[in-house]
Amino acid sequence: MKKIGLGIQELADFKKYNFIYVDKTEYIYKLIDDGKYYFLSRPRRFGKSLLVDTIKELFSGNKALFEECWIYDTWDWSQKYPVIKLSFAEISYREHGLEKALELALVKLAAYHDIHLKTESYGEQFLEVIQKIGKKTPVAVLIDEYDKPIIDYLEQSEFKQALENREILKTFYAGVKDQDKYLRFFFLTGVSKFSRVSIFSDLNHLTDITISKHFAALLAIQPLK
Numbered sequence: 001m002k003k004i005g006l007g008i009q010e011l012a013d014f015k016k017y018n019f020i021y022v023d024k025t026e027y028i029y030k031l032i033d034d035g036k037y038y039f040l041s042r043p044r045r046f047g048k049s050l051l052v053d054t055i056k057e058l059f060s061g062n063k064a065l066f067e068e069c070w071i072y073d074t075w076d077w078s079q080k081y082p083v084i085k086l087s088f089a090e091i092s093y094r095e096h097g098l099e100k101a102l103e104l105a106l107v108k109l110a111a112y113h114d115i116h117l118k119t120e121s122y123g124e125q126f127l128e129v130i131q132k133i134g135k136k137t138p139v140a141v142l143i144d145e146y147d148k149p150i151i152d153y154l155e156q157s158e159f160k161q162a163l164e165n166r167e168i169l170k171t172f173y174a175g176v177k178d179q180d181k182y183l184r185f186f187f188l189t190g191v192s193k194f195s196r197v198s199i200f201s202d203l204n205h206l207t208d209i210t211i212s213k214h215f216a217a218l219l220a221i222q223p224l225k
Contacts, residue, residue, distance in 0.1 A: 009049040011057050011065050025071035027218045028055060031209070037186045039206040040218075041193050047219045048189040049087065052144045055187060056083045059140040081184050082133045084109065087144040098149050098168045102126075123171045127179060134182030141176075141183060147190040170199045177202055 002020045014021040028051070031038065042048050057065050061080035066072045086105060093101040102122035106129055110117045115132045119125050133139045149169065153162035176186070188206065209215045 007045070009053060011050065011054045012062075015065060021069075023069045024051070024218060025054070025058075025066060025069040027215060028058065029071050029074060031215065031218070032058075032185060035207055036183065037203075037206045039188045039190075039203075039208045039210070040215075041190055041208075041210040042219055044191060049089075049144050051219060052085065052087075052142045052187065052189060055140070055185070056085050056142055059083050059185065081137055082113065082139045083142065084129060084133060084139055085142045085144070088148040089145045091149075093149050093165070094152070098165045102168070102172060122168075123174060126172055127175045130176075130179050130182050134179075134184075138182060138184035140185040141187070142185075143188045145190055146188050147192045151191060166199055170201070173199065174202045177205055 002018050004020055008014060008019060011021075013019065032055070040048065040051075058071070058075060059081040060083055061077055063072070063075075063077045066075070086109070091098075091101045091105050095101070096104065099122055103120075103125060106122060106125040107117060110125075110129055110132075113129075113133050115129070117125055117128055119128050130139060130141065146169070149165040150162045153159065153165065186206070188203075193210065209218070
């Protein structure tokens with residue numbers, strides 16, 4: 001008998017530990033098929049990280065994980081795409097500061113994909129990673145909890161750090177819009193509502209699906225009809 005798993009963030013764990021998986025792959029397929037650049041905001045513990053991991057596994061072509069899912073007979077498993085996945089929950093910005101933490105994360109990511117970075121600043125490194133990984137096959141960029149380095153510092157005593165981190169993130173995303181030919185998919189998630197100002201002045205091409213009726217059930221559990 002399958003068990004109910006709480007707080008699961010990796011799709012592979014549902015198969016490994018025999019947990020019940022609420023199949024959202026039809027919505028994910030529509031998301032990928034309909035567009036390329038998206039933003040989604042939801043409160044914590046709503047399954048955003050699991051969604052990001054599921055999209056990663058799809059683009060990576062891990063067919064076995066989707067054996068009982070809607071998408072199994074629909075997805076083109078013959079085509080695999082490289083994936084850049086960054087979770088700000090896993091970036092050590094409190095220990096190193098956001099700039100250094102981003103540089104460390106990008107160097108680690110580059111090493112995983114066996115590429116050498118020639119640039120030194122985090123903004124240039126991010127673009128270089130996208131260009132080099134996506135040179136042969138367009139890359140899927142998945143960024144989870146984009147706003148964590150800001151909302152973690154919203155107390156009055158730390159608010160200055162929140163403002164500094166906002167500017168760092170603005171620089172980090174500045175050149176993404178010009179990397180279209182290297183990108184297969186770009187997906188950004190967070191807790192706070194998307195705004196077309198501040199950090200995202202250079203990401204104004206993202207489609208905000210936060211309140212889209214077409215994707216309202218992307219993370220929710222619906223009653224049976």
